[in-house]
Amino acid sequence: MNAVAAGPALSRFARLARKELTEILRDRRTVLTLLLMPILLYPLLSVAFHQFLLSSAVASQEPVYRIGFRSDDEMQSVSRYLEIGAASLQLRGVFLDSKSTPRPDAIPRPKTEAAVFEDLEAALKAGRIDVGIRYDPPGKFRANPGDDRHPGENLEVNLELVYRKDTDPGLTAAHYVERLIREANTQFLTQRLRSIGIDQRAQPIRPTLVVLPGPEARSRVFAVLVPLILILMTITGAVYPAIDLTAGERERGTLEVLIAAPVPRWMLLGAKYIAVLTVAVLTALVNLASMAVTLWVSGLGQVFIDVNTLSIWLLPEIFGLLLLLAAFYSGVLLAITSFARSFKEAQAYLIPLMLASLMPGMIGLVPGLSLDGPLAVMPLINIVLLARDLLEGGASPFSAAAVVLTTVLYAIAAIAIASRTFGAEAVLYAQEGGWSELFSRTHSPRPAATASGALLCLAFLFPLSLVLNRVIVEYRDEPVTTVLFVQALSTIALFGLIPWLVVRYSRVRPLEGFRLAMPGIGACCAAVLLGLCLWPLAYELGLLLRFLGFASLSQEQLDKVEGMLGEYRTAPMPFVLLVLGVLPAVLEELFFRGYLFSALLRAGRPETAILTSALLFGLFHLVTGGGLAVERLPVSTALGLVLGWLCWKSGSVIPGMTLHAVHNSLLVSLGIYQPWLKEKGWAIAADDSLPLGVLVIGLLGSSLGLLWVHILPTAQVMTDLGDEK
Amino acid sequence: MQNAVQSSESEAPVIVRVENLSRRFTVPGGDVLAVDDVSFSVRAGEVYGLLGPNGAGKTTTLRIIQGLLRPSSGHTFLAGHRSSDSPEQVKQAIGYISTTAGLYQHLSVREMLLFFADLYNVPPSIANRELIRLAGLLGLMDLLDRRCATLSTGQKQRVSLARALIHRPPVLLLDEPTLGLDIIGSQIVAEFVQLLRSEGKAVILTTHRLDEAERLCDRFGLLHRGRLVLSGTLAELRAITDCATLVEMFVRLVQRGPILARTSAGEGIGI
Numbered sequence: 001m002n003a004v005a006a007g008p009a010l011s012r013f014a015r016l017a018r019k020e021l022t023e024i025l026r027d028r029r030t031v032l033t034l035l036l037m038p039i040l041l042y043p044l045l046s047v048a049f050h051q052f053l054l055s056s057a058v059a060s061q062e063p064v065y066r067i068g069f070r071s072d073d074e075m076q077s078v079s080r081y082l083e084i085g086a087a088s089l090q091l092r093g094v095f096l097d098s099k100s101t102p103r104p105d106a107i108p109r110p111k112t113e114a115a116v117f118e119d120l121e122a123a124l125k126a127g128r129i130d131v132g133i134r135y136d137p138p139g140k141f142r143a144n145p146g147d148d149r150h151p152g153e154n155l156e157v158n159l160e161l162v163y164r165k166d167t168d169p170g171l172t173a174a175h176y177v178e179r180l181i182r183e184a185n186t187q188f189l190t191q192r193l194r195s196i197g198i199d200q201r202a203q204p205i206r207p208t209l210v211v212l213p214g215p216e217a218r219s220r221v222f223a224v225l226v227p228l229i230l231i232l233m234t235i236t237g238a239v240y241p242a243i244d245l246t247a248g249e250r251e252r253g254t255l256e257v258l259i260a261a262p263v264p265r266w267m268l269l270g271a272k273y274i275a276v277l278t279v280a281v282l283t284a285l286v287n288l289a290s291m292a293v294t295l296w297v298s299g300l301g302q303v304f305i306d307v308n309t310l311s312i313w314l315l316p317e318i319f320g321l322l323l324l325l326a327a328f329y330s331g332v333l334l335a336i337t338s339f340a341r342s343f344k345e346a347q348a349y350l351i352p353l354m355l356a357s358l359m360p361g362m363i364g365l366v367p368g369l370s371l372d373g374p375l376a377v378m379p380l381i382n383i384v385l386l387a388r389d390l391l392e393g394g395a396s397p398f399s400a401a402a403v404v405l406t407t408v409l410y411a412i413a414a415i416a417i418a419s420r421t422f423g424a425e426a427v428l429y430a431q432e433g434g435w436s437e438l439f440s441r442t443h444s445p446r447p448a449a450t451a452s453g454a455l456l457c458l459a460f461l462f463p464l465s466l467v468l469n470r471v472i473v474e475y476r477d478e479p480v481t482t483v484l485f486v487q488a489l490s491t492i493a494l495f496g497l498i499p500w501l502v503v504r505y506s507r508v509r510p511l512e513g514f515r516l517a518m519p520g521i522g523a524c525c526a527a528v529l530l531g532l533c534l535w536p537l538a539y540e541l542g543l544l545l546r547f548l549g550f551a552s553l554s555q556e557q558l559d560k561v562e563g564m565l566g567e568y569r570t571a572p573m574p575f576v577l578l579v580l581g582v583l584p585a586v587l588e589e590l591f592f593r594g595y596l597f598s599a600l601l602r603a604g605r606p607e608t609a610i611l612t613s614a615l616l617f618g619l620f621h622l623v624t625g626g627g628l629a630v631e632r633l634p635v636s637t638a639l640g641l642v643l644g645w646l647c648w649k650s651g652s653v654i655p656g657m658t659l660h661a662v663h664n665s666l667l668v669s670l671g672i673y674q675p676w677l678k679e680k681g682w683a684i685a686a687d688d689s690l691p692l693g694v695l696v697i698g699l700l701g702s703s704l705g706l707l708w709v710h711i712l713p714t715a716q717v718m719t720d721l722g723d724e725k
Numbered sequence: 726m727q728n729a730v731q732s733s734e735s736e737a738p739v740i741v742r743v744e745n746l747s748r749r750f751t752v753p754g755g756d757v758l759a760v761d762d763v764s765f766s767v768r769a770g771e772v773y774g775l776l777g778p779n780g781a782g783k784t785t786t787l788r789i790i791q792g793l794l795r796p797s798s799g800h801t802f803l804a805g806h807r808s809s810d811s812p813e814q815v816k817q818a819i820g821y822i823s824t825t826a827g828l829y830q831h832l833s834v835r836e837m838l839l840f841f842a843d844l845y846n847v848p849p850s851i852a853n854r855e856l857i858r859l860a861g862l863l864g865l866m867d868l869l870d871r872r873c874a875t876l877s878t879g880q881k882q883r884v885s886l887a888r889a890l891i892h893r894p895p896v897l898l899l900d901e902p903t904l905g906l907d908i909i910g911s912q913i914v915a916e917f918v919q920l921l922r923s924e925g926k927a928v929i930l931t932t933h934r935l936d937e938a939e940r941l942c943d944r945f946g947l948l949h950r951g952r953l954v955l956s957g958t959l960a961e962l963r964a965i966t967d968c969a970t971l972v973e974m975f976v977r978l979v980q981r982g983p984i985l986a987r988t989s990a991g992e993g994i995g996i
Contacts, residue, residue, distance in 0.1 A: 015843050019843075253827030256826060262812075
């Protein structure tokens with residue numbers, strides 16, 4: 001009960017989620033997929049695998065070749081020769097049981113059984129031998145290695161190896177015999193060369209195979225198989241609860257009373273999401289456990305997994321992937337099943353999804369695909385590629401963060417979609433409402449976007465920003481003005497064009513939706529003051545974070561930034577300031593403090609809206625810009641908090657734009673004029689603190705600015721969003 | 726009939742006000758006007774019967790009042806809130822009962838009721854107290870920890886009644902509350918409605934069982950093809966239509982619907 005006082009909304013949400021979970025876990029069908037399926041499935045699979053492996057194990061044992069001769073005499077002379085070949089091969093490590101180190105491609109040593117048949121061909125046809133050996137023309141091999149009784153004499157003899165066309169052991173036996181004879185020939189020639197005083201092998205050049213251990217420490221099969229299995233497991237876990245908690249509500253007749261309750265739709269769907277996610281993760285865990293136990297008990301583990309390469313990190317890694325997949329699927333499944341009016345309908349909708357899911361699973365098999373660019377933001381495909389990279393031991397933190405963030409955003413977007421469709425008229429009263437209503441735009445203009453709409457827009461913007469960043473990288477060899485131009489275009493498209501289109505489409509009144517009100521003069525003055533004075537604090541906070549090791553930009557990346565600054569110095573300064581300072585500031589404010597903030601404000605309290613928009617702002621700066629910059633998260637979030645607060649107090653996005661633009665422009669100028677400043681004795685190198693005077697002025701100015709914002713009267717223009725007439 | 730006379734004379738505040746409500750549905754082959762310019766109001770402590778044959782627009786009207794359907798035009802006001810402006814407050818003020826509404830099979834009665842208390846923002850401590858009160862009132866004490874799936878139809882119905890009351894709403898909407906119930910079940914509903922009246926709730930009840938309506942309601946609205954063709958207390962309706970019972974009125978209404986509608990339709994008849 002104490003928790004209620006601490007956070008009524010949160011504890012209410014927790015209770016709602018617990019109810020959904022209770023309901024779904026008490027369902028016998030859930031338990032069936034959750035426990036029974038995996039517990040029965042893997043042992044059964046392992047039995048099948050065992051059969052398969054046993055038969056292939058028989059094949060991998062040493063083969064037995066049956067060799068036929070026409071006479072005892074021939075058998076003895078040839079067999080002796082073959083023995084010599086075999087002994088030589090053994091010395092060279094061709095066989096697995098060699099005393100010396102076996103070659104990387106060593107094979108088990110075949111056994112040979114020799115017998116005499118009068119009619120070799122009949123014996124072959126009857127399948128009594130694999131290969132027949134005969135002299136052609138009939139003759140006798142008179143010499144053996146080590147036997148130098150016939151120096152200078154031609155000892156050539158022809159042998160025929162006869163085998164049946166339609167038998168596999170026939171050809172391999174013939175090849176084997178041929179290999180033995182070749183080896184013995186070499187031995188014999190070496191012997192003869194030595195006997196005439198040439199101390200050299202008959203084979204002047206002898207290649208040796210040397211295999212280096214590859215960079216892929218873990219088995220490739222493992223890296224491809226695991227994501228596929230994880231996908232199947234999370235889907236099986238999530239499908240039933242997703243259907244039951246959405247389409248099931250309608251079938252049981254509880255949907256109407258649920259929708260009639262004054263609870264925000266996103267909260268209902270959020271609670272359902274938690275329940276589906278939990279069941280999906282539980283199912284996957286039970287599956288993993290059952291699989292592990294089966295592998296261990298049946299001994300199949302050693303066949304599939306190279307035990308030596310398993311590290312302790314593997315378990316958390318797989319669990320993380322599983323969580324990611326479950327987070328993604330739970331959202332997507334809920335979004336789809338919310339459309340459905342019955343169990344059957346939901347199942348019909350899900351079949352294409354399941355089939356489509358196997359495709360990304362297969363993508364992992366395609367060699368040479370790397371996790372960057374558009375692939376890094378493709379839903380599901382990016383998770384599969386991340387899984388592959390992780391299991392092969394080569395995932396970069398940047399791509400991992402990008403995948404996690406995009407996936408979380410996709411899940412949020414899916415929940416947003418689900419909360420729009422769940423309980424919509426068309427779903428609730430199929431016979432009455434038309435589907436078109438579900439997709440129709442609202443008829444009356446609105447003062448702000450809905451929170452779900454804004455989050456959907458964000459879920460679209462974030463992956464797009466990653467792709468656009470990638471595009472900018474492609475232009476890095478162009479002249480600096482071109483680079484700046486492309487950068488400007490990308491910023492305009494991302495934070496200007498797309499939000500504008502979305503606002504137009506959803507009939508949000510732009511002036512209110514973007515909070516483009518005329519600000520008071522006080523707010524503007526406070527904004528300019530903060531813009532001028534906040535940067536030393538942001539700079540020092542960045543330094544502190546680097547000092548604490550809370551940083552991920554490598555020296556190489558910092559050098560790259562340094563190099564870019566050098567190039568910017570050659571471009572016209574106003575243009576640089578416009579593209580890097582003013583434009584991003586104005587447009588980012590328009591999106592984060594205008595569009596997103598208004599929507600969040602409509603859905604919740606101002607504190608929540610400020611905090612959420614600041615955090616999203618920080619997260620956006622975490623992975624944009626071509627690298628994972630952990631140190632930018634707290635700095636950008638802190639700046640976002642100040643900007644959000646300013647926006648709420650002033651009721652307008654314009655003071656924030658001013659603050660942001662001044663702040664950005666100052667930092668850009670500092671970077672560009674750094675050498676000049678250094679000459680003047682203002683050392684602002686990467687790891688140096690600012691002069692104490694600057695810091696004190698910054699601190700005083702910022703405090704004054706924040707105090708000013710604090711005493712500003714809170715603008716009422718847009719807080720009463722519900723009272724539109 | 727005592728009740729009817731009393732409540733129409735009383736000056737209890739108007740809790741529900743429906744103004745010129747219309748709802749159009751697009752169906753293959755054209756538009757259907759399911760609710761056509763309907764207006765009425767219900768005071769606290771009054772039971773308003775919304776009557777009419779199947780497809781007259783009773784349920785659609787209730788759904789619009791609840792905010793489950795958007796009206797094509799017109800407005801509804803509940804406890805001072807306009808539905809289109811503050812849907813959450815309006816939902817908070819309503820308790821909804823329908824025989825088609827199901828229960829959560831896998832939850833116990835207690836869990837189910839507390840869940841709905843949560844949905845309606847009732848703090849847990851108050852919800853627990855209310856739960857005990859309602860359980861005593863509706864004879865659910867022994868059933869509280871039974872799973873809903875194991876309950877009989879009558880027991881389920883009593884749980885539904887408790888569910889609709891757990892957040893102490895000033896307005897109760899009863900959509901065909903006796904559909905499919907036996908005599909005992911119907912009797913419980915009747916007693917329940919009496920209880921609501923005594924607690925000062927504004928009740929809107931839809932039914933096509935006219936004998937039952939005569940017994941339960943203080944005032945009536947007769948819906949026919951989406952239009953509210955008659956409205957008033959039983960005495961008032963008798964005076965207008967020259968019929969003794971609702972059934973007779975209905976038969977005439979359906980047969981001469983259009984004529985009657987033209988001469989005496991609309992709000993205010995007999996009020």
